[in-house]
Amino acid sequence: MSQVISQQIESAYQEKFAASARLYERGCSLFPSGVTHDGRFLQPFPIYVERTQGSKKQTVDGHEIIDYWMGHGALLLGHGHPAVVEAVQRQVQRGTHPGACHELELEWGEQIRDLVPSAEMLRFTNSGTEATLMALRVARIFSGKTKVVKFAGHFHGWHDALAPAAAPPHTSGDYSTPGVTDGVFGDLVIILQNDLDSLARAIDEHDPACVILEGNGSRWGVVPIREEFLRGVRRLTAEKNVIFIHDEVVTGFRVDPGGFQRYCGVTPDLTSLAKVLAGGLPGGCLVGRAELLQVLAFDNPLGKKMKHPGTYNANPISAAAGVAALKVVATGDACRAANETAKKIRAGINDVFHRKGANWVAYGDFSAIKIHPDYDGPRPESDSFIPFENDYQKLDREFDRRLSHAFRCAMLLGGVDWMGWSGSTSLAHSDADVDRTLAAFSETIDMLRADGLIE
Numbered sequence: 001m002s003q004v005i006s007q008q009i010e011s012a013y014q015e016k017f018a019a020s021a022r023l024y025e026r027g028c029s030l031f032p033s034g035v036t037h038d039g040r041f042l043q044p045f046p047i048y049v050e051r052t053q054g055s056k057k058q059t060v061d062g063h064e065i066i067d068y069w070m071g072h073g074a075l076l077l078g079h080g081h082p083a084v085v086e087a088v089q090r091q092v093q094r095g096t097h098p099g100a101c102h103e104l105e106l107e108w109g110e111q112i113r114d115l116v117p118s119a120e121m122l123r124f125t126n127s128g129t130e131a132t133l134m135a136l137r138v139a140r141i142f143s144g145k146t147k148v149v150k151f152a153g154h155f156h157g158w159h160d161a162l163a164p165a166a167a168p169p170h171t172s173g174d175y176s177t178p179g180v181t182d183g184v185f186g187d188l189v190i191i192l193q194n195d196l197d198s199l200a201r202a203i204d205e206h207d208p209a210c211v212i213l214e215g216n217g218s219r220w221g222v223v224p225i226r227e228e229f230l231r232g233v234r235r236l237t238a239e240k241n242v243i244f245i246h247d248e249v250v251t252g253f254r255v256d257p258g259g260f261q262r263y264c265g266v267t268p269d270l271t272s273l274a275k276v277l278a279g280g281l282p283g284g285c286l287v288g289r290a291e292l293l294q295v296l297a298f299d300n301p302l303g304k305k306m307k308h309p310g311t312y313n314a315n316p317i318s319a320a321a322g323v324a325a326l327k328v329v330a331t332g333d334a335c336r337a338a339n340e341t342a343k344k345i346r347a348g349i350n351d352v353f354h355r356k357g358a359n360w361v362a363y364g365d366f367s368a369i370k371i372h373p374d375y376d377g378p379r380p381e382s383d384s385f386i387p388f389e390n391d392y393q394k395l396d397r398e399f400d401r402r403l404s405h406a407f408r409c410a411m412l413l414g415g416v417d418w419m420g421w422s423g424s425t426s427l428a429h430s431d432a433d434v435d436r437t438l439a440a441f442s443e444t445i446d447m448l449r450a451d452g453l454i455e
Contacts, residue, residue, distance in 0.1 A: 007451060008447065008450055008451050009406050009409050009410050009413070009447050009448075009451055010044055010406075010409065012413055013044070013409045013412065013413060014044065016061065016063065016412075016413060017045070017047055017059060017061050017063070017412070018061065019048070019059070019060045019061045020045060020046065020047045020048040020059060020060055020061060021044070021045050023048045023060065024045035024046060024048070034046075037072075039072070039419070039420065042405060042408060042409070043405045044409075047059045047061075047065070047412060047417070048060045049065075052067070052079035052080060053079050053080045054078045054079055054080065054428040055067060055078055055079070055426060055428040055429045055430065055433050056079070057079065057417065063415070064415065065412065065415055065416065065417045066415060066416045066417065066429075066433050066436060066437060066440075067079070067417050068369070068416065068417060068418050068419055068422075068423030068424060068425070068437075069417060069419045069423075069424070070424045070425070070426050071275075071280050072275070072419075073220065073250050073254065073275050073276075073424050074274075074275035074276055074278070074279075074280050075276075075280045075426055076253065076254050076276045076325075076329065076334050076335070076338060076367075076426055076427060077279070077280075077325055077328055077329075077334055077426060077427050077428065078426040078427055078428025078429070079280075079428070081279075081324075081325070081328065081427075081428075083324040083325070083327065083328060084279045084280065084321050084324045084325050086324070087279075087320040087321060087323065087324035088281070088317060088320055088321050088324075090320070091104070091316050091317055091319075091320035092317065094316070095316060096315070096316065096317055097312070097315055097316075098316065102314075102316050102319070104316050104319035104320055104323060105124065105314040105316075105319050107319075107323050108124075108314065108319045108322045108323050108326075109122055109124075109285075111322075111323060111326045111327070111330070112273070112277070112285065112287060112326070113287070114330075115253065115257050115258050115259075115262075115326065115329075115330060116248075116252070116258055116259055116261070116262070116271060116273070116287055117258055117259075117261055117262050117266075117267045118246070118261060118267050118268050118269070118270070118271045118287055118288055118289070119271065119287035119288070120287075120288065120289055120290040120293070121287070121288070121289075121290045121293040121294075122285050122286060122287040122288075122293065123285060123286055123293060123296055123308065123313075124283065124284070124285045124310075124313045124314035125274075125283075125284040125285055125286065125310060125313060126282050126283065126284060126310055126312050126313060127157070127274055127282060127283075127284045128156075128157055128247075128249030128272060128273070128274030128275065128284050129156075129157025129158055129159055129284075130157075130284055130310070131157075131249065131272035131273060131274055131284040131285060131286045132156040132157045132159070132162060132212070132245070132247055132249070132272045133157065133159045133161065133162075134272075134286045134306075134308065135210070135212070135245045135247075135270045135272050135286050135288075136148060136161050136162070136209075136210065136212070136245075137306055138270065138286065138288075138292055138293065138295050138296070138306060139209045139210035139243040139245065139270065139292075140209045140210075141295045141302065141304050141306055142243065142291075142292050142295055142302070143209040143210070143242075143243060144209075145207060145208060145209035146187050146209060147187050147188070147189055147206045147207070147208040147209060148161065148162070148187060148188055148189065148208055148209060148210055148211075148212060149189045149191060149199065149202050149203065149206065149208045149210070149211040149212070149242075150162060150165065150188060150189070150190060150191075150211075150212050150213075151190070151191060151192065151193040151213060151214070151218065152165050152170050152175075152190050152191065152192055152193065152218075152392065152396075153165065153166070153167065153168065153170065153193065153218030153219065153222065153223055153392060153396045154166065154193070154212070154213065154214035154217075154218045154219070154247070155167070155214060155218070155219050156212060156214060156247050156249075156272075157249075160179070160180045160181075160184045161184060161187070161188070162188075162212070163177050163180055164176070164177045164180060164185055164188055164190070165188075165190045166219075167219070167396075168396050168397045168398050169397065169398060170392065170393060170396065170397075171393065175190060189202050189206050189208060192392060193217065193218060193223055193225060193229075193392055194223075194225060194229055194390065194392070196229070196232045196233070196236060199211065199233065199236055200236055200240075203236065203237075203240045203242055204240075208242060209242075209243060210242060210243040210244070210245050210269075210270075211233065211237050211242055211243070211244055211245065212245040212246075212247055213225075213230070213233055213244075213245070213246060213247065214247045214250075215246075215247060215248050215249070215250050215251030215252075215255075215259075215260050216230075216251055216255065216260045216365055216366070218392070218396055219396075219422075220250045220251075220368050220422065220424070221364055221365050221366075221368050221370065222370055222395055222396050222422070223390065223392040223395045223396050224363075224364075224365055224386055224390065227263070227264040227265075227266075230246075230260070230261075230264045230266050231264060231265070231266055234266045234267070234268065237269075243269045243270065243292070244268045244269050244270070245268060245269065245270045245271070245272065246259075246260070246261055246266075246268035246270070246271045246272075247271075247272045248260060248261065248271050248272065248273055249272055249273060249274040249275055249284070250275060251366075252271070252273040252274075252275070252276060252277060253273075253275075253276040253277060253326065253329050253335075254275070254276050254335065254338070254366065254367060254424075255335065255339070255365070255366040255367070256332075256335055257329050257330050257331075257332055257335060259271070259273075268288070269288055269289050269292060270286060270287070270288035270289070270292060271286070271287050271288060272284065272285075272286055273285050273286075273287065276325065276329065277322055277326075278318045278321055278322045278325070279318075279321030279322050279324055279325030279326075280321060280325070281317060281318040281321040281322070282312065282318055283314075283315075283318035283319075283321075283322060296308055328427075333427070334426075334427040335366075335367075337427045337429075338366075338367035338424075338425045338426050338427055338429070339366050339367050339425075341367070341425040341426075341429045341433075341434060342364065342366065342367045342368060342369050342423075342424075342425040343383050344431075344434050345362075345369050345423070345425065345434055345437060345438070346362045346363065346364055346369050346380075346383060347383065348434065348437075348438040349362040349369070349371070349438065349441050350362050350379065350380050351438075352438055352441045352442050352445070353441075353445070354379060355442075356442065356445045356446075358445050358454065359373075359374065359375055359376050359455075360372065360373045360374075360375060360445075361375040361377075361379075361380065361387050362380075363380065363385055363386055363387055364422075367424055367425045367426070368422065368423070368424055369422065369423040369424075369425070370421065370422050371418075371421045371422070372387055372395065372421070373399055373403065373407070373421070373454070374399065375387050375388075399421065402453070403448070403453050403454070404420065404421070406447075406448060406451065406453055407421075407444060407448065408420065410443070410444040410447045410448060411440055411441075411444050413443075413447070414439065414440030414441075414443045414444060415436060415440060416436070416437050416440040416441075
């Protein structure tokens with residue numbers, strides 16, 4: 001036994017998911033650390049899934065698991081929503097890649113324009129990372145400037161220009177990132193969230209091409225922002241004539257059919273979108289002011305054309321899924337249901353922690369649930385509660401790696417796949433799922449205590 005997590009939890013986990021362990025051995029001979037996404041790495045091994053439906057996924061071992069990854073946030077409607085499945089099956093028969101324009105891309109684009117306040121024009125990409133990369137290049141071409149202001153802890157994809165400072169620790173101020181050159185890093189100005197004075201000073205000192213901000217706070221609200229701050233960022237950037245990019249890859253269509261910007265009544269200059277946008281298939285886009293997006297046009301007024309190929313941009317399979325998904329999203333029912341379910345779970349988990357005497361706390365906004373396993377402050381009295389008075393240093397921090405792996409393994413033993421210390425709900429999650437999830441949290445606290453990982 002490797003003892004990478006804890007004795008009793010690991011023993012039970014090895015026994016329950018033995019088929020996954022065998023597949024992981026094959027994965028380790030193919031992929032670095034045996035996985036194809038950093039977030040899927042788990043010790044002693046990750047689970048392998050063979051089918052999904054609704055709020056559930058079934059492992060190769062035959063175990064049904066309630067899913068709170070939801071396709072890394074993409075599956076607001078749940079796995080295998082009938083409208084999406086039908087649309088994709090129909091389009092596969094018609095063609096997967098015509099290498100040409102097609103009517104579905106028009107319908108998809110028109111739906112986005114109808115829902116998102118900032119979407120005067122748009123261009124499709126294949127991912128959120130590509131969308132934020134495009135946003136920076138558009139801002140630089142249009143403004144003629146190079147520097148970018150971003151907030152510590154905000155994740156905008158894994159490309160060089162925005163990868164630094166996307167995760168803790170934040171204590172040293174050293175955000176050097178392996179593989180990112182000093183020259184690229186030199187164009188990045190990193191400031192603290194929820195501090196408009198700091199933003200104003202950064203703009204005045206560095207004269208940036210743009211300011212970019214993630215949805216409703218760092219990594220789906222680990223450190224939340226409120227409407228007043230987003231409005232303040234919009235006001236400052238407008239007053240100082242700086243392009244404001246709102247990265248709604250996660251929050252777009254999920255917190256509200258029009259994203260966090262519509263919820264707050266704010267219209268940014270550019271918005272990056274992905275995840276829910278394509279109904280669970282690969283797809284992203286950049287939307288924004290028409291004059292900015294014109295830098296992608298041939299013979300544009302600036303005389304500087306941004307090159308943008310992309311083999312699978314707006315491919316008809318992703319477009320079909322996106323059109324079907326956004327028709328459901330537009331009603332608002334999916335957002336309301338997912339948000340309400342997450343609220344129930346946050347309250348229920350906090351009750352579990354209180355009854356168990358665990359110094360853990362749950363918080364979050366909309367359909368996100370965040371867990372902080374090292375909290376000794378006042379207990380939540382409402383769903384708007386934010387631990388540590390929203391101190392980013394205390395909220396956005398690294399937790400003990402052994403505890404983190406043991407926690408997720410214990411939750412899987414209880415039939416719940418929690419995404420690290422976070423979870424996202426969907427239209428498909430039921431009250432029965434909520435009850436089973438709360439039971440899994442209760443059992444997990446007991447298992448972690450039995451193995452001496454928490455007091």
